[in-house]
Amino acid sequence: MEAESSHGMPAIPIFGGDNYQVWAIKMEVHLKAQDLWEATEQDYEVADLPANPIMNQIKIHKERKTRKAKAMAYLYVAVSPNIFTKIMNLSSAKAIWDHLKEEYKGNERVKNMQVLNLIREFEMQRMNESETVKEYTDILLSLANKVRLLGKDFPDQRIIEKILVTLPERYEVTISFLENAKDLSSISLAELLNALQAQEQRRLVRIRGAIEGALLAQTRPTGEKKVWNHNNKLANVGNNNSGNYPPCPYCKKTNHPQYKCWWRPDVKCNKCSQLGHITIVCRSQQQEGEARVAADQHEEEELF
Known part of the structure; x- marks a missing residue:
């Protein structure tokens, strides 16, 4: 969910308690684009103005105070009403950010358990006969990206190896061709998917043509x-x-x-x-x- 935004800026991502890692990445970039990340990352003090300040000192003083208030305002807007009640009494944007991170990011032990569960689910995946290459790889990529969001490395080569060993027999011709044409250890994920989807498309065209031919042969003139x-x-x-x-x-x-x-x-x-x-x-x-x-x-x- 995202709040509406004006001035051509992307909408503010709304955090409702789930997928903290994704929200935190989006929100950090959003705050940096608004020149508010410093006020969120650091709880800096705004020094009092000296006696008889010059205009430039007044301007800088006002900007730094305004930036801190705007950072808090953005974080208030970026959370659901239930979470807002937990942060509304905090005194700075940094305090709000640290509170959300501590409560929702989870400790290292919990993260490691989440990673293990995701990797176990990834290893158990097998492509069904009724699935397309895109449907199957979307599942694998979703699991891999969840692991990456938890701060763990998950290389594309691991996804490539998983695809190659779990594809149905009908893709053996394409895999054999790729083995003969180039080193599979250096093939990119995009190259592999393009080759598999090309074969899949040709197969669907052949099947569709055979069905249409059979129907045409049996069709009676009006x-x-x-x-x-x-x-x-x-x-x-x-x-x-x-x-x-x-x-x-x-x-x-x-x-x-x-x-x-x-x-x-x-x-x-x-x-x-x-x-x-x-x-x-x-x-x-x-x-x-x-x-x-x-x-x-x-x-x-x-x-x-």
Whole structure:
């Protein structure tokens, strides 16, 4: 959550008690941009003005006092009402900052336990067959960044190794290509993700094309129906809008007359020469289509 800000400045991040490390980083940068970090980091004293001060001394004195008050005002705005009641009696911006840090950052022992739990969760991750590369790596990166926010080092190479050993088998071609093309110990995380997502996109295009082709082959022209006559010839006739038919004795459906059924015992398949079905629903033809898709995929992977 963030408060509204004017003068083109980013909105002030609001701290509600969670994710202190993230809020502290954002708030520190915000205070520095407003030239208020010194007043927050140090509880400096503003010396009294001397007798008969000059205009420049008056100006500096006022600026330093104003900066301390503005730093407190920004911190008051940057916390939720529940937290405000805990800091409203503190006398300086530094006192407020130190109080929030002490209460919400946690001690070293607690941080170490949080890091261990995050690393354990990271090591347990495995990519599901239904997940995309982006979905899986987003989970890994989120865990790695949480560890980094707790002040612990977590190199990209560790994420790369995790991805390489936990990917499903369908990515083996890409990994083998990368191993042959360059040293995997020096590959960047961005390079690896780009290569994996490129293969994933090609695979999705192939699957989508195969599905669309199958649907197109079975699509009937508007206003026409396909009818198979006794000579196994395909003919188009006008759309019959007479309503439901009696249940077909061959397939039990009610959307066609008996003599138009694809599963009539006297109809012969041109593909397998068997009686009892037509070519468009022939199992052997469907298997050939699936084999062609698999062959195309294998050929593209070899080229890649």
